[in-house]
Amino acid sequence: MKWFLSGLVIAFVVGIAALPPDLLQKKVQQPIAFNHLVHKDLDCASCHEFVKEQAFAGLPSLDVCLGCHESAVTENPEEEKIRQLAAEGKPVVWQRLFRQPSHVFYSHRRHVTIAKLDCQNCHGKMGESQSPPQSVHNLTMEECISCHEAKGVRAGCVDCHR
């Protein structure tokens, strides 16, 4: 039985790996249709709290949302989902859109705080989008390297692959 089950798991994983990436990308569906544009007066770091100090940016927990949405501020049913999850004692589980393979080392602190690059350089208009994109735009190696070359930054294989 165990062998049968792990066989199934392997078949599932291999099946997923064999899907073309753009098919996988269409599956991204967020638990709440978050609207960046209506929150544009907030500092990005108020929700992506580690973006200035750490490698990863972080995605907000329900508590961050409840800070302003404990009671309704709009009539949007998507907003109601915040309080529904809270009442059920469930966390909000955001799907990741930008993600590098694990052999790539990338740090937000280095790019945002030290190099002082705007988020838009790499995330386009995501910070002003009205609904979560359904597909992923990951940075390609070429995009990383062409900016490094333009700015005279080291671009040896082991700088990014550790």
Ligand code: HEC
């Ligand atoms: C600092 C306060 C604040 C925080 C934190 C905040 N919001 Fe909001 N949110 C607002 C305000 C104000 C509006 C109404 C904007 C308007 O209608 O102009 C709003 C509107 C919304 C709406 C309705 C959007 C629409 O298109 O009508 C949703 C959904 C929402 N917020 C979800 C969230 C989620 C999810 C979080 C946590 C990740 C969050 N908010 C965090 C202040 C906040």
Ligand code: HEC
């Ligand atoms: C009120 C909270 C809030 C603020 C402020 C906010 N975001 Fe977000 N952000 C979210 C939430 C929630 C998600 C996950 C849902 C989604 O993809 O829309 C997200 C997702 C993202 C993602 C995709 C991350 C990934 O890989 O899944 C990027 C990029 C992003 N935000 C950039 C920005 C930028 C740039 C700003 C400032 C201009 C900003 N955000 C301000 C809440 C916020």
Ligand code: HEC
């Ligand atoms: C030089 C390019 C670059 C810049 C500038 C940049 N990002 Fe990113 N961001 C990335 C890459 C690459 C990833 C995927 C990282 C990974 O998977 O390890 C990412 C991932 C994210 C995520 C996903 C969640 C997480 O924990 O990493 C969020 C949210 C995000 N960025 C927000 C921001 C915000 C907000 C800014 C501006 C303050 C910003 N980024 C600036 C390249 C960039």
Ligand code: HEC
């Ligand atoms: C828009 C321009 C831009 C893009 C895109 C960009 N970088 Fe960078 N990167 C920089 C700059 C500028 C620095 C130098 C920061 C400093 O002064 O330390 C840097 C530094 C680095 C460093 C540190 C290098 C060292 O000296 O050790 C690494 C690692 C790195 N980037 C990885 C990446 C990866 C991986 C990507 C793609 C996912 C990426 N970068 C995309 C501009 C960029």
Ligand code: HEC
């Ligand atoms: C500035 C950062 C950066 C530098 C420098 C860099 N890479 Fe990459 N590399 C990446 C990123 C980001 C990815 C993942 C995205 C992609 O596949 O385009 C990647 C992916 C790869 C992959 C996997 C491709 C695949 O199809 O899965 C290989 C192999 C690779 N790099 C080899 C190298 C070699 C060899 C060098 C030196 C000549 C190098 N890289 C230099 C950022 C970098």
